[in-house]
Amino acid sequence: MSEALLIDDVTVAFGSLRAVDGLTLRIEYGAVRAIIGPNGAGKTTLLDVITGKTRATSGRVVLDRTTDLTRLGEAAISLAGVGRKFQKPSVFEALTLRQNLALALRSPARGALAEMLHRPGRDELDRIERVLEIIGMAGSGEKLAGILSHGQKQWLEIGMLLMREPRVLLLDEPVAGMSDEETSRTVELVLALRAPDRAVVVIEHDMDFVERIADLVTVLDQGRLLVEGGMSAVKSDPRVVDVYLGR
């Protein structure tokens, strides 16, 4: 498996607090990676650094062994192929599902002005319909995103990321607040997203969910790497039981 992302000795310090502390991680294509850990372990901060929302105090984040993401802004990182779903569902509530998905049609080949004037072509419109099917909302394209349920908003947001055909997909707590049935559908969706040329990273607290989707689990604690491995190995590791799962 080839390397998608290298988190290289990254530290994020807020004053004296080190939210991420000299962390090094390798994330490979073709797999679903779960990142777990207690509150304050630095999971969301790590996603913030990867996507440019927060600047690393030191260290690099390298995409495809070539691009140092810490030098780019949020929009440029997104254009480089990194998509992020936020912890709280972030969709454009006043727009329809189709309009939401159409806004995700952002091509690196178009400048800012060309993008404002762009009219989606036939293949792009087809892609919108395909993504609506993938997220299980075909036929709801003209509904306003604001009337969707919590779970549907999460799927729509994932759909917006899929429009971009991202190479690295970061999902921050995709099943938080979901019913069991919604969680099961999200499992199917995430597994369907796994592709040889895509790396999927999921932050989640729901251990059942993690068990069903993750190929590899990384446990963080206090901004540092605690354990990495398969779910069953991680679950029985005494250090993980100690800091996270509880005895």
Add this chain to the structure above:
Amino acid sequence: MSGLDDVLIGPRRPAPRRGTAPMVAAVLALLGVGVLAAGAGGAGPSAYVLNLIGQIATFGMLAVALDLIWGFAGVLSLGHGLFFAIGGYLVAMHMVKVTFLATGTPPDFMLFMGWDRLPFYYAGLESFAYTSVLVVVVAGLAAFAIGYTAFRSRVAGVYFAIITQAFVYVAMLLMFRNDTGFGGNNGMTGFTEILGQPLADRRTVAWLSGASILAAALTLGGSALLTGSRFGHMLIAIRDDEARLRFLGHDTLWIKLTVWCLSAVLAAIAGMLYVPQVGIINPRVLAPDLSIEIAVWVAIGGRGTLTGAFLGAVLVSALKFLLTAVAPDLWPFILSGLVLVVVVLLPNGLLDIRAVLASRQRRGTP
């Protein structure tokens, strides 16, 4: 998002699908043509009425310009008077220079400053075409400078609103100075003609009024097209969740700057149409409370619909014309009362009145 931001940035109103704005724009265009015809034919309303309609149309245009940036992109400006004044002052300078060249009578500020010629920046301003280009360029550049610095530093919401207030206040202080060649605290007046037509003629009055109505119609219709397009969806996306749009790869700085500069230029054109009709400009147009009043028009009519902004401006300014003649002291109280009524009863503005009444009926309350 805090409660204050909700009030400032406004309701998450859906993108207009078949809004009323194109229809209102069409009606306005007909009215504009009618006014032009009334001017040419000599029949119809008096010059006073035509002039009043024309002035109100420029306010409507100004309100639509503000709605583009506030109702759609969620960026509240409390300093749009600045751009309105840029258009107004430039056209006033043009008319002052034309009058000076034609009659040899110097404007007041030259007399009290003891100047025998106009300052160098009046060069070329006798040309109406050059003046028009300058209105667009100066308003666009001023907006770009303010917008670029603020949006790049991610200044938004109430902080941005305060900055725009500060800018319009600074501009007012500058214009109060008597040595700048912009008329000082007395402003500029005594205009005689525009494009060779005497301003006192009813025909010119009708012509200006019709042009203002047509400009408002174009602004309304054009804004309706714009907000229904992909660009309009981007604006709504910025209002609802700017970070999400940015993480989809859109550099929101440029989207916001585009609509901000467009809004400023439209406001400046409205000012350029307003001043020849009212016959005077002075620093009062830059008073912070007048800029707030523009936002009040939009809030009263309803944000994010274009029609609401236009009607809000027309209704409130028509009411102001009527009431300031009868009871000028009462106007601030009436305006504040209107704002309170809208905030408490009709948070989405007057256009919402039917929805609010319907939901009251459903609840069974009178």
